[in-house]
Each structure stands twice: as C-alpha cells, then as structure tokens.
Amino acid sequence: MKHGFSRQIPPALLVWILAGLVSGVSIFYRTELPWLVNYPEAWVLPVIEWANTGMDWFVENFRWFFRSISWLLSWAMSGALAVLVWLPWAAAIVLFMGVALIAGGWSLAVFTVAALMYMVVIGYWEESMRTLALVSVSVPLSVIVGFGMGVAALRSRRTNRIVQPALDLMQTVPTFAYLVPILLLFGFGPVVGLIASSIYACPPMVRNTMLALSRVPEEVVESGKMSGATERQLFWWVRFPTALPTIMIGVNQATMAALSMVIIAAIIGSSADIGWEVLSTMRRANFGESLLAGIVIALIAMVLDRITRAFATRDSRKRKYLSGVSNLQTLVGTLFVTAFFIIAAQLYPELNDYPDDWVFYPAGYLNDIVAFVTVEFSGILEAIKNGFLFFLLLPLRIGLENTIRPFTWGFTLTPVISGGYAVMTMLLAAFLGVRYSWRVSVGILLVCSILFFGFEHSPWPMIIILIVVLAWQVVGLWIGILTLSGLGFMLVTGVWVPAMRSLYLCLAAVLCSFLIGCLLGILASQNNRLSGILRPIIDTLQTMPLFVLLIPVLMFFQVGEFTAFLAIIAYAIVPAIRYTEHGLRHVDPEVVEAARSMGCTERQLLWEVRLPLAIPEIMLGLNQTIMFALAMLVIAALVGTRGLGQSIYIALSKADFGLGLVAGLSMALIAIIADRVLHAYSRRQRQALGLQ
Amino acid sequence: MSQPIKLGCHGIWKVYGDNSEVFFDREESPQSRRERIVRGGHIPAACDVSFEVEKGEIFVIMGLSGSGKSTVVRCLSRLIEPSAGQVLLDGENLLEKSKAELIEIRRHRLGMVFQHFGLLPHQTVLENVAFPLRVQGLNLSDREARARKMIELVGLEGREANYPRELSGGQQQRVGIARSLAVDPEIWLLDEPFSALDPLIRRQMQDEFLRLQKLLHKTIIFITHDFLEALKLADRIAIMKDGWVVQIGAPAELVSHPANDYVAEFTRDVPRLKIITAGEVLKTCESKSEPKEFRSNTTIPSNSTLENLLPDLAGSAQGLTVVGADDQVLGKITMHDVINTLANSMEK
Numbered sequence A: 001m002k003h004g005f006s007r008q009i010p011p012a013l014l015v016w017i018l019a020g021l022v023s024g025v026s027i028f029y030r031t032e033l034p035w036l037v038n039y040p041e042a043w044v045l046p047v048i049e050w051a052n053t054g055m056d057w058f059v060e061n062f063r064w065f066f067r068s069i070s071w072l073l074s075w076a077m078s079g080a081l082a083v084l085v086w087l088p089w090a091a092a093i094v095l096f097m098g099v100a101l102i103a104g105g106w107s108l109a110v111f112t113v114a115a116l117m118y119m120v121v122i123g124y125w126e127e128s129m130r131t132l133a134l135v136s137v138s139v140p141l142s143v144i145v146g147f148g149m150g151v152a153a154l155r156s157r158r159t160n161r162i163v164q165p166a167l168d169l170m171q172t173v174p175t176f177a178y179l180v181p182i183l184l185l186f187g188f189g190p191v192v193g194l195i196a197s198s199i200y201a202c203p204p205m206v207r208n209t210m211l212a213l214s215r216v217p218e219e220v221v222e223s224g225k226m227s228g229a230t231e232r233q234l235f236w237w238v239r240f241p242t243a244l245p246t247i248m249i250g251v252n253q254a255t256m257a258a259l260s261m262v263i264i265a266a267i268i269g270s271s272a273d274i275g276w277e278v279l280s281t282m283r284r285a286n287f288g289e290s291l292l293a294g295i296v297i298a299l300i301a302m303v304l305d306r307i308t309r310a311f312a313t314r315d316s317r318k319r320k321y322l323s324g325v326s327n328l329q330t331l332v333g334t335l336f337v338t339a340f341f342i343i344a345a346q347l348y349p350e351l352n353d354y355p356d357d358w359v360f361y362p363a364g365y366l367n368d369i370v371a372f373v374t375v376e377f378s379g380i381l382e383a384i385k386n387g388f389l390f391f392l393l394l395p396l397r398i399g400l401e402n403t404i405r406p407f408t409w410g411f412t413l414t415p416v417i418s419g420g421y422a423v424m425t426m427l428l429a430a431f432l433g434v435r436y437s438w439r440v441s442v443g444i445l446l447v448c449s450i451l452f453f454g455f456e457h458s459p460w461p462m463i464i465i466l467i468v469v470l471a472w473q474v475v476g477l478w479i480g481i482l483t484l485s486g487l488g489f490m491l492v493t494g495v496w497v498p499a500m501r502s503l504y505l506c507l508a509a510v511l512c513s514f515l516i517g518c519l520l521g522i523l524a525s526q527n528n529r530l531s532g533i534l535r536p537i538i539d540t541l542q543t544m545p546l547f548v549l550l551i552p553v554l555m556f557f558q559v560g561e562f563t564a565f566l567a568i569i570a571y572a573i574v575p576a577i578r579y580t581e582h583g584l585r586h587v588d589p590e591v592v593e594a595a596r597s598m599g600c601t602e603r604q605l606l607w608e609v610r611l612p613l614a615i616p617e618i619m620l621g622l623n624q625t626i627m628f629a630l631a632m633l634v635i636a637a638l639v640g641t642r643g644l645g646q647s648i649y650i651a652l653s654k655a656d657f658g659l660g661l662v663a664g665l666s667m668a669l670i671a672i673i674a675d676r677v678l679h680a681y682s683r684r685q686r687q688a689l690g691l692q
Numbered sequence B: 001m002s003q004p005i006k007l008g009c010h011g012i013w014k015v016y017g018d019n020s021e022v023f024f025d026r027e028e029s030p031q032s033r034r035e036r037i038v039r040g041g042h043i044p045a046a047c048d049v050s051f052e053v054e055k056g057e058i059f060v061i062m063g064l065s066g067s068g069k070s071t072v073v074r075c076l077s078r079l080i081e082p083s084a085g086q087v088l089l090d091g092e093n094l095l096e097k098s099k100a101e102l103i104e105i106r107r108h109r110l111g112m113v114f115q116h117f118g119l120l121p122h123q124t125v126l127e128n129v130a131f132p133l134r135v136q137g138l139n140l141s142d143r144e145a146r147a148r149k150m151i152e153l154v155g156l157e158g159r160e161a162n163y164p165r166e167l168s169g170g171q172q173q174r175v176g177i178a179r180s181l182a183v184d185p186e187i188w189l190l191d192e193p194f195s196a197l198d199p200l201i202r203r204q205m206q207d208e209f210l211r212l213q214k215l216l217h218k219t220i221i222f223i224t225h226d227f228l229e230a231l232k233l234a235d236r237i238a239i240m241k242d243g244w245v246v247q248i249g250a251p252a253e254l255v256s257h258p259a260n261d262y263v264a265e266f267t268r269d270v271p272r273l274k275i276i277t278a279g280e281v282l283k284t285c286e287s288k289s290e291p292k293e294f295r296s297n298t299t300i301p302s303n304s305t306l307e308n309l310l311p312d313l314a315g316s317a318q319g320l321t322v323v324g325a326d327d328q329v330l331g332k333i334t335m336h337d338v339i340n341t342l343a344n345s346m347e348k
C-alpha cells in the first residue's frame, strides 16, 4: 500500500535504518575495539580440531574397510590402464572412430580421429590414455551406483527427502574439498582420483535418473499396467526405456563431471596422466608445454561430451551412416579393423609406439611467442591489470580508504576527500530517494560504504547485518535466517577472512561476467550471425575442465589475483550469455506479435517487451554465473588467490580434514545462499509477470 | 435389451488424500459422507458411483473435466484402488482379486485406450501393438502376426515400422486402439480417446469406432466430455458432476427428460431433430393419439428420428402411423404433435 503523504516510516526502512546504525557504530569504534574487524582467535570454536579428531577416530576404525575398496578398485583400474596403454594407438583410434560413427555419424568420427591424432602427434598419447583409463572405470561405477540410488530414491518418499538436499550439497561443495577425506580414507595413489571422480559424478546421474523416471507420462505407465505387465516388466520394458534419453543425459553429465575430477585429482600427483602434465608444466611456468597438454584435455572433454551426448539424443534404430550398413555391422567391422591393426602393430612397431622423431612438439615456439608478446605489449598488459586492480579489485577488497594512494590513484586520501565522498554519497542517496524510492538510496548507501571500507577491512558485524538484512528484505525471513547461520558459521569457525576474500573476488568477477555476458547475450539475441559465432565458443568453454582455462590467462598475466579474476570471468560468462540470449529469444511470440502490430520498433521491442519479460530467466542466468564463478574460484587457488580456495588447497597438501571440511562447507554455503536468494527472486518475478 | 450384465459397479467411492479409510468407518448417507470428506480436506473424486453395463453395450460416461470420469474408469480396472464399493466382472468382485489374478484379468479380459495415447516412444507401431502379447510371453512370430492383423483392422497398414512420433494424432490413437484390441478383450475401456484430436479427425474416428463395434461387439465404457459425442455413440449415458452420477439413461431420454438443470444445460444446444424419435413424440402427446384409424397412411418405425420422418410428415396432411418393432400400430403423430414435443423439450 502506498500512502502518498503518510508520515509513517515503512517497517522495512526501519529495519534498514537499524542495520545502518549498527554498521555506523561498528565503523566508528573499529580502531578502539579491534575485535570488530579481526575476529579474535580466542573466540573461534575449535570445529576444525573436533572434525579432525572425529575423522582420526573414524579412519583408525574403518581404514580396513576403505582400504579394501581401494584395493579392489585399483585392480579394476590397472586392468583398464593395461588395456588402454597396451592397445596400439592406431588400433585405439579405429576403435574410437567406430564408436563415434555409431553414436553420431561421420562428422563426429572425423572429429574424434582428428582429436586423437593430435594426442599422438604431439606425443601425449600415453598420458591421455591414463586419464581415459581413470574415466573409463569411474564412469560406469558412478552410472551404476547413481542409477540405483536414483531408482531407490524414487521408490520411497522418505529416501527422496534425504537424497535431494544431499545432492544439493554434493554439487555445491567445491571439487578440491572432496579430495581431502578421500585421501585420508583411501590412501594415496591413482585410486583417490578414481574414487573422487566416481563420487563427484554420482549426483548428476542420480538427479537425471530421478527426473527421467518421474517424467514418464502416467498414461504410458498405465498402458503398461493395462497390458498386464508385472512390476518387473513395467520397469524394464516401460519406465526404463521411456526414460532412457534423459538418463543418457545423466550419463553425459556424469562423464563430464568424472573427467573434470580426474583432471583436478592430478593435484595430488599420483598418476602420470595428462592433468599432471598440465599442472607440473604450469608450476614450472612452461606455458607452451602446458598449453599443448591443456589442448589435449580440452579435446578429450569435447570428444567424450559429443559422443555421450550423441548417444543421448540420437534416434537409435533410424539412423544409418553407411547406406545399407546397420549399427551392428559397423561395430563388427570396427572390431575387425581394430584387430587387424593390433596384429599389424606387431609387424610395424610404428603403429604401436609412435616414434619419437615423428613427434611434433612446438612448445618452444609457443614460449617464444608468449615472451615476445609479453615484452612488446608489457605496457598495455600492465595497464589493463593495474586498471582492474586499482579501480575495482582493491577497493572491493580493502576499500577505497586503503587503496587511494599517490602511487595508485595519483593522490592522497585526505580527510577532506573522505568527507567529500561521504557527503556526495549522502546527497546522491537523498536525491535518488526522493526521485525514486528509499530502496534505491539504501542500495546506493550500501554500495558506497562497501566500496569505501572494503570486504576485508569492514567490521564483521557490519558485513553480517547488511548481508542478512539484504537477504531477508529481498526474499524473506527464512532466507535471512539461513544467511545469518551461514555467515555465523564462517565467523565462529575462524575462516571469516578467507571467506571475505573469496566473497569479494567472486563478487567482482560475477559483476564483470554478468555485465559483459548480458551485453553479449542481448547482442546475440538481435543478431543471428553473432549468435552463431558465440554458440560454439560458449559450448566449448562450458565443457572445458576448469584447469585448462587458467593456462592462456597465466601465459600473459603471471600468477596473481588478476589472473584468477580473468579465468573466473572466462568461465562464468557462459551462463550469463546463454540465459540472457535464451530468455530474450523465447519471450511468448504472441506478446511479441502484439507489440509489433502496435508499431513497436525493434529497439522498443527489446527494451519495453523482451527484456522485462526475460528478467526471471536472466536472474537464473545470474544464479548460474555465481555457481560457475565459485567453482572456478577454487581452482583459481592454483594461481595464487587467497581465500577459501587457498584454505582448501592448504588442507589438501597437509591432509587437514577439518580445515578442508570447514572451508568446503563455507564455500557450499555461499553457493547455496546465493542460489536460494536468486531462485526465490526469479520465482517471484515470474509470478508477478504471470508467467508459468 | 435383454443381454446379461457384464460389468457392474456398486457404490464406488474414491477419496484422494492420506488415510482416507477414516471416512468409511460408519454407515451414513452419501451426502453427509461427502461433506465429511470435503471438511477433512480430502478430494472426493468419485462418490457412490453405481451402474451396470450389459454385454455388447456402449456405455458412455460424460461430464466436465474434473468431474471424476477418469477416476471411475480407472477404478473399474483397479489402476486406481477405489476407497469403497464393488466392481463386478461377470459377477465376480474384482476388488478381491490378488495381484497375480488381476494381472491375468488385465492380460486377457480388459483393454484400454488413453486420451494422450500412452504409446511407448521407443517402440515401433508394430512393437507397440504387440506389446500386450509380449508381456504375456507369446513368441515373436505369433504376436507379430496378431499385431499385423490389428493394424490392418484400424487401417494403418504400411506404417508398422514407424515410431509413434512420426504419426499424426489420429494415427497414434489408431495404434492405441489396435493395441487395446490385440488381446481380444471382453471389456473395452476408452478414456476420452478422441478429445486430443482435431474436430474433423474426431468425427472420422467416431465413425471408425462405431464400425469396429459393429464388427467386434465389445462391452464398452467410453469416457467423454463432449455431449454430442456421447449422444452419437452411446447406447446409454451416465452424466457425472463433482464425483456424483447425476443421471443414467438413453440419449433420447436424457434430452427429453433431463433429471435436473445441470443435465438440461447440456441438452440445450443439442439439435432436437437428431435425437427425438417418433416414439418420444407419441409418449409426450399420448392423450391425443387415436390408434388403428390411420392404418392406411404412411407408417414409420417408432425409433426413427424426427430428422428422418419430417419429409414424410410434410407429405401427408393427416399425420403418420407409428409402428413398433413387430409392426403393431402404436399410434399416430401429426405435425402439431411434433411441434408440441419440440416446444416441450425446449422449455426444459
């Protein structure tokens, strides 16, 4: 209800004023009471130690169990490894080509052969096969387990209630954090990567299985029942095959998750696979080498993605690629040719082991090029880097009050200037408050004060109360309470500082990727050619294991926060573009026609019709942008960011379960809170627009 | 009609919601039970539904969407377990059958057609039609032979190798019909089989359906929300509203004697000439009829509709003689009688 001349202060504004007061007071006293900024060690709950004690006890008592699993799996893995490494490369390529041919036809087969030939010619064949061996054991494992769990969860409502939140958590806990407990339970060795990737690949499989089976139309099931099918027939002949396409999408996602985890697991360095090659060359700053190896990962990802996706979407019995040749015949033919090459390889060893002097390894040239560019364009590169650092990253992290120095901004921050900033802010807020609504001025005050004091140097009571009130006011009380408990958890467990560093970097990167992504999405929605160019790029970026994205940025900007920032943007921009374009293009065509018939220009159509109606979808894009950014944030710890990612990284290297748990959970909490807030917001917007 | 009762249901209730048994703990009138259910926050989808279907009859259940038709027809085959009541198939209570017995009954004695076809997307037309036989464990060649016969019956020869998504809606429903008939069931249940189709196709399918029934003589429960469809196909119609059966009767009966305003509302737009028969006219204008006198005039059977008898009536000023099935004279109708009957039926 709006009362034009009512003197009453709206209760929501009252809450904000209260929050502002608390913030003001804590800012005012922060020098006298240093605990307001630095949460004292003494107040930290020793959650990390408790977790470690608990874990020690658990490991002590159940090690035999996990070690025996690990032993079993290591057999499976050595088997797969032996086969793949033993298989002559020529024979392996034929085999993969046959599979690609059956899955997706000639174009996919050609692509597959080209990708595999790259690995051979560059000389990374064996490393690639090691990675594939891990994936080829972990994917079937997680597909079977995930399918079984999905079916079980659907059977009973109670299991379902446990499974759903567990899945949410598993998908938001950062990948690195998985490795710590697995390391402790299963011991060192390539098996850790295998287990981590099977666990990590389970959730998408469970989710898709549940989704697929629950979406089988009721009438189809009923028609099966009316045919007199038994329970078993009903499941295997009716439900399962009807759900199969969606289940195969689960297999596709599980494969990609497994691959990304296998690559990440290289960090514990227990298997000489391609992930390790990238990582070790990266650590030695041999960027040419790591780029060449990174391309291998990218190619593996693309081949696996395309093949599994082709299996999910293809029209199984209808398509025949060779006229008059069935899939079965293709398969038999493939096996035949494979066998032929295996035998031939015994006579011509070149087919077995690609000779070293045929290898083409242009790492040196690449390094030269990079060196040339970094020297020639050092001025520009530095300028870009410093621009972002001084005007965006540092203010967000430590605040304008600590950033503005003669060396950075060209002048000293005198009290007069600070006062001027405060007054300008107040005036702006007051003006906007009168002109629009008090909500806008609250927003301005919020942004300006965070910019001035910075995430890391603001008193924690201020940060907590502002974020909690924001969540509460934008979405609702429950989300507010969830936010409060999340932030409280980070505070009392002693990871507040790294959490704030992560938060700030994430915020900065999300801001940039969202802005740029929306812009590109809007342009792409208006321009088919641009859309055609962008689509394969973002598809590729999305399937890329995160590691790989670090390499090109590292080449030009060295280790540091700015590199992490760029890498995060490169990845997180994908959903921003995709959702914006999709949202804009898929506005109800009748509304668009109505607008056109009223004489809207294309520009009016975009700004007055499409954009407002696409807001809910764009918000979901923002949500995904945040999720992607958080995922990359952890990986970015490799290039020297400080924050939760680094904490997890440290936990991993010291096998500190408690720290890994707390840092991983904090990360997951940030993700879950952001997710809930944006989903609720999007839903409300959708309802307000009468969509759905 | 004097066929034996094939399928009967007596006092069927279906209450959606947890613990619905509590509403059936005591004897009470159906009205007060329904009130209790609604007050308890449950959904009474079928309330005290009773009817009997004779062998070879087309029994249509008609009602607006949400009136409980699908629920009732599913109770008949126990796709939905009724909360209370009896379903008698040849006098045996279906609700007392074990799971295994039920599967046997569904395999051999029941066939069902669904609104959205319910076809298996991963199987060809041939495999879909053969599916009920495959479930029974019939061998491949036998079931395909039978399926081909069914496909021929519904006029889909040549499309055996197609997948459902490659067919039009009407064709898909033909597959659904062929499948439901593959086991030669005694009872044929159809839940709004033509509602998802375009009007023109729908008319075609209705004619097709009548043709099939002439051939096969099944006992049919046919669900529809389209009153005209019900009139066209039914031997008898049950009208449902809010879970209740409001009226059961032959099409002409419903039109001329609707039980209440709700039924009358449906009959309002029905073209009377297609429904009202000479027998109806006689019944309405009984007092004035003078039998035997007009034996020499044109005679018409009592079940011919006004549409058919009007040309004759126009040609004979004195009126027409109505004869029964065995040619005995029932009475005389005049133009005046016809107009009276029509006016009468409009008022209701």
Ligand SMILES: Nc1ncnc2c1ncn2[C@@H]1O[C@H](COP(=O)(O)OP(=O)(O)O)[C@@H](O)[C@H]1O
Pocket (backbone or CB within 6 Å): B016, B017, B043, B044, B045, B063, B064, B065, B066, B067, B068, B069, B070, B071, B072
């Ligand atoms: N599984 C269910 N759970 C709860 N209510 C249901 C369920 N199925 C149907 N209903 C309700 O029962 C009523 C009758 O539904 P239905 O038999 O499908 O009607 P019709 O087929 O006549 O459209 C409707 O009000 C519907 O909302």
Ligand SMILES: [Mg+2]
Pocket (backbone or CB within 6 Å): B069, B070, B071, B192
């Ligand atoms: Mg229905």
